[in-house]
Amino acid sequence: MLKIDRRLIAHFDWPLLTVTLLLLALGLVTVLSASHAQDRLLSPFFWRQSAWMLIGLGFMILGTSFDYHALDRYAFVLYGASLSLLIAVALVGAFGGGARRWLDLGFVSLQPSELAKLSTVIVLSSVLARNSGEQTLAWTVAVVCFVLIGLPCALILEQPDLGTALIVAAVGGSVLIAAGLSLRWVFAGAAVLALVAPYLWTHLKPYQQRRIEMFLNPDLDPLRYGYHIIQSKIAIGSGMWAGKGYLNGTQNRLNFLPEQHTDFIFAVFAEEWGFAGASVLLALYLFLLLRCVVVISRAKDSFGVLLTFGLSTMIFSQVLINIGMACGLLPVVGVTLPFFSYGGSSLVVCLFSIGLLLNVSMRRFTF
C-alpha cells in the first residue's frame, strides 16, 4: 500500500523531520517539568503526552504515505466531515472549563476544532488552486471562500473557543490573500470588520470580553487574568541568561502559572532555560519556518503551494500567538504551542501537517 519509490526517499526533507523531532523532544521534557509533582517525577500527563506523541508520529508517517493530490479530490468530503464533528460537539459535546469543546469517544476525547483548522486549509487550497491565476480573484470565488472560512469559525466561536476561531480565520484569510484576493478587498474587509466590531463585541462571552479588556488594560482584572500574565512574565524574566535549571523553575513548581502544561508551557521552559534556552527554541522554530518556506517554494503546483503555505501559517501563527501571550504581548486567548503544549488533538494535527509538508516536498519531481 505504501508506494514509496527510491526517488521519493531521495527527495525526503531530512532537516525538516529532524527539527520537528527536536522540538517534540524538548516539548516532552518540558511537559514533564510542568506536570511533575513532589512525590512523583513522571505524572500521568507525561505518559499521556508520550502516547500522543507516538500516535502523532504515526499520523505524520500517514501524512507522507499518499499522493497529496488525493486531498484535492476529497477536500469537500474532509471539510464536510469536520463540520459535522463540530456540530456534534455543539449537540453532545463534553463540557470543560465552561465550554463545550470535546467529543468524548470513550477511550479518548477529540477536539474537532483542531481538525477544522486542517480541513479548512485543504478545502481553500483546493478551491483556490483551480480558480486563481495571474488575474485577480473573481469575487464569486472570494465569497465562496468567505463562507468556507465562516462556517467553522462560527461553530467554534459558539463552543466558545475564541483562540481557535481566530486561528482559523487568520489562516483562511492568509491563504485567500496569498491566492490573489485583491488588496482592495482586504482593506474593504478590514473596514467592514471595524464597523461590525461593536456588534461582535456584544456577542462575545463575558469572559472573552474580560480577557480583551484586560489585555488592553491589565488593571481591570488584577486578581485573575492580569495576575496570570504577571506571573507568566515573572516566570520568563526570572530565567535571566541561563535559567534556573531543569525542574527548578519555582514559579512553575509552586503552581503559580495557570495551565502551565498547555497555554503557558513556554513560560515554564523560559524560566528553567533562560534567555539562552529560549533563544535556541526560537531558533529551532525559525529553522522550521525556513524549511517550510523551502517546501512551499519548491512545491510543483498551485495546490501544493497553497496547501503547504496554509499549513505553515497555521503552525507559525500559533507559535507567535502562544509565545506572545506568555510574554504579555498578546491577549490570553488559549492557543497551544505547536509540538510543545500538552494536548493530543493539537499535537496530532501539527504532526500530520508536518507529514503533509514532507509529502509535498518529496513529490515535487513526480508527475
Add this chain to the structure above:
Amino acid sequence: MWTLDQREAPSRLRRRIRAAAYLALLGFVGLLARLWYLQILHGEELRVLSENNRIRLHRVQATRGTIVDRYGRVLVDSRPSFDAVLVPEDAGDLDSTIETLATLLQVPSHELKSLVKNGQRPAFREVVVKRDLRFDEISAIETHQFDLPGVSLQITPRRSYPFGQVFAHVSGYVGEVSARELQSDPVYRMGDMVGKTGLERRWEKYLRGINGGQQVEVDSLGRRLRVLREVEEVPGHTLRLTIDRDLQLAADRALGEREGSVVALDPRNGEVLAMVNHPSFDPNVFARGVRKEEWRALLEDRTNPLMNRAIQGQYPPGSTFKFVVAVAALAEGVINPFTYVHCPGGMNFGNRFFRCWRKGGHGSVNVHEALVHSCDTFFYQVAQRLGVDTIAEYARWFGLGQPTGIELEHERSGVIPDSQWKLKRFGKPWFAGETLSVAIGQGYVTATPLQMANAVAMLATGARFRPHLVKEVESPDGVVVHREEPQQLTQLTVRPSVLKQVRDALRDVVERGTGKNARLPGVEVAGKTGTSQVVRLGKERPSASRLPRHHRDHAWFVAYAPASDPEIAVAAVVEHAEGGGGAVAAPLVRAVLSEYFALRDKREKQLHAENRSAVDRSL
C-alpha cells in the same frame, strides 16, 4: 531558496508568500526583543519577585449584608475581627514559629500543626490560625513580630448576632465553607464564611457580596511591602424582614424557658411578624467557628435546640383542629347551627368509650357551644357524619399536611391522614373509630405551629397566603433590588354564613369559654385552645403535675385579633406543659397580642405627632 517554482505558481502568489514569510520573521524578531527585555533588562528584578513568590493575591472578604427588621432595626450584622494568619512557606523554621505562636495564643501546638499540614492548601496560601483575637493577643503578636516570621494579622468582617438565641432559627448561622460547597460554586475559597441554615443560607447569594482582592508585593519574610493593584470588595445586600423586632422579643419573653414555639403573622398578606422557639442556640458560636465538643453537645441535646420548632416541630394540634372540622361540617351541611348533641362525658363507639375532656359532660350543645367549651363528644358525632376523607380535604384547604412554602429549608409538612394515606403507609384499611380521634386533632394528625397560625389566619380573612419572612432586599447603595409580593395561595369559598358562625364561636371562646385567659381589654380576640395528648392514658387522667414530664400534654392556643378586622394571627404551643391550652398557651398568646397592640398604638401616636408638627411647621 526564496524563489518560488514558477512553472505553476503565479508570480503574485510568490510575492505574497514571501511577504508573509517576512512578516513571520518580524514576529520572531519581536519575540526575541521581548525576551531580551524581560530576561536580560528586567531579569534581575523579576528573579527577585519570583523568589518566595513575592507577588501574591490577598483576598479581601466582602462584608456580609445586614439583616434588619421591618422597621430597619439591625438584627444581624458584621463587625471587624482580628485573625492571626500564618503562611508556612514564609515561616523559616516552621516548628519553632508554631511553638512561639502556640504559647502566645494559648492554643495547643499540635492543633496548629494539624491546621498547617492540611494537604489541600495551595502553596503560599495563608492559614487562619485563630480568629477574633482578644486585645492582649493582638498586642502579643505585634510585639513578638520578629520571632514570628510568616505570621500576620488580618482584619476580616465577622458575623455578629447581637440578639443571640432570639433570632437564631430565623436568621440561621454562617460557618466555614464545606468541601462540597467549594466544589459547587467557584466563587468560594477555603476559609470563606457562608450561610449554612435559615435566611443566611436561603439568601446567601444576596448577602455574601463580592469579595475583592489585592495584588501585593511582599518581602522575603512574607511581610507586605506595597499594594500593586486592588479590586475593591462590594458589601452584601441588606435583607429587610417582615419580623417586628420588639414583637419577637416579647414573644421570646412570653415563652420563657418552656419548650415550645410561637408564630405570629399578618393574615392579610402572610408576613411573619414573629417566630420564636425555645430551646434555641447562639449563632455567634458558629460565626467564630464551632468547636467539636460544642457541636456534639448541640446535636446530642435531647431538647433539640437546633430544630426550628415553628416549621419542623410536628405536634398533634388537639382541639385547635376543631375549627377546621366545624367549617367542614357546616359547609358540607352535615350539621346546621341548631344541630344539638347531648354530651354525657363521652360516647361509645365500636367497643370503645371515647371520652370527652370534661368528665361530667357538656349537656346538650350545638356547634357554637361545642367550640366555645371545646366539647369532644359533639365532634365525635360530627366526625362520623363527615368521614375522614372530607375532613382531610378541608384540612388541606387550610394548608395543613403540606409545607407552607416559607423561604426556610427543611420545612416539615405534618400529617393529615385519610384512608388512602393509611393504606399506603400501613397497608391497612381505615377504621371508623380513628376518624373520631382525627376530629379532635389527635390520632395521626400533626401540624407545625406555622401551619396552625396560617390556618387560623385563613379563617380570619378567608384567604391563605404563603408565609414569608423577607420584605425586600436592598443593595448597599440603598436601591431596592427585590421585593417580596404577598402571594395568595387559595381562598375559602364556603358560604359566608359558615365563616361567620365559626368566627363568632371563636370569639366566644375567648369571651367566656376555654380561652378566657387570652382576653384583652379594648381588643376583641378570637381563638381556640388545644390540649393534645402525647400518650394514650388509662381511664383516669391524672393531673399534669403527677405525670412524668414527657408524658404531659402539649398546650396549644391559636388566635387572631381584632376579631372584626384581623391584623395579626398567632399560634403558640408549649410542649409537655404544666396545664392545658387555656391555662398555659392562652396567656402566652395574650402577652404577644397585647404587645402587638401596644406597639401599634405607640407607633400611631408617634406618626400622629409627627404629622401634627409637620402641619404646625407648614402653618
